[in-house]
Amino acid sequence: MRSSAELLDETRYNVVDLVKFSCTLYCLHEYVADVTALAGPSMLPTFNEAGDIVVVDCLHVKLGRPLQKGDIVIARSPSNPSNTVCKRVLGLPGDRILIQPQYWYQQEHVLQVPPGMLWLEGDNPFNSTDSRTYGPVPMALVKGLVAFKLYPLHEFGPLPRTFRRPGARYPKLDRETGIRK
């Protein structure tokens, strides 16, 4: 039978180890890399609606390395601070973006991305809440770069940085008449 002092000492060491372990895990998730499951229709041709597991490279952002057009990033949602979103970078500071109308009352217009901000859009323009809704997103909200897809296994591998949205088709329209060429 061990004395109560011994037991107390052991419990103390266990609690300290648990705290150290969880804090190390937190730091790894925040600063090095994270494995997350994605859900939602906004990145549809690239990611399935549910069940995708990806590796997020947080070190790239924390080291201050520049993002490029076509990168897929995980960012904290501007419209809800407790959510995160997964979008593709379509504009860097200084780029001029042609904004396609989302609803019937909107018009096509050009916007220049301000310094320190990014233009993020989902790959599925028909069901995506993105910069077209909430405007350019501050770079400070970006948590990491989606680097690698783990699951489903037949799509296992690094993610290509295609700037043009895969699967999306833009019909060529005549400038004057708006009729499909």
Next chain:
Amino acid sequence: MVTTGGFSAFSSSGNVRRLLSTLSFLPVGVAVNELIGSFMFVDGRSMQPTLNPAYSGSYTSSRDLVFVAKWPIKVWRRYRKGEVVVLRSPVDPDVEVIRRLTGREREWRTRRVGMRQEPILEGFCWVTGDNPLYSEDSETYGPVPLALIEGWVAYVVWPLNRVGPVPKRVIQAPHAQRMPPQDL
């Protein structure tokens, strides 16, 4: 005593072991700083009647040391109008700024220079410095996402004659109107 022929530098040297056990507390410090709270020096004069009242820009002028509580923001998501908060600058991701949260979502604001009212969208807020002459704030760059806010400036810790909680002050903006946005 059993010795293996390989490297035993870590187990043999007491100093290295002590260093490693000290280093294992580093993540604890980082997590406490990010999730519970941290102490920060205030730089600049953008919050001047409230923070850094004696700051004049010279190296000798005194700076305030404040306690920034992160737990209420990061865990509870408690964003209250009128409180002083620390946020990452929307125009420069490397810079943290201290501003007063003066407007929440579903309000309309007009900037000092400008005519049009602009809505504060869902998930955004309006931040202003207490010293409008020396602060770059929502008057310059518009509404900012709530997700940029990192902590609540709770207490002034230094100088000793001003130790105490940072007052919450709800400023009625000159053109602020409370009405539901019709069409966002």
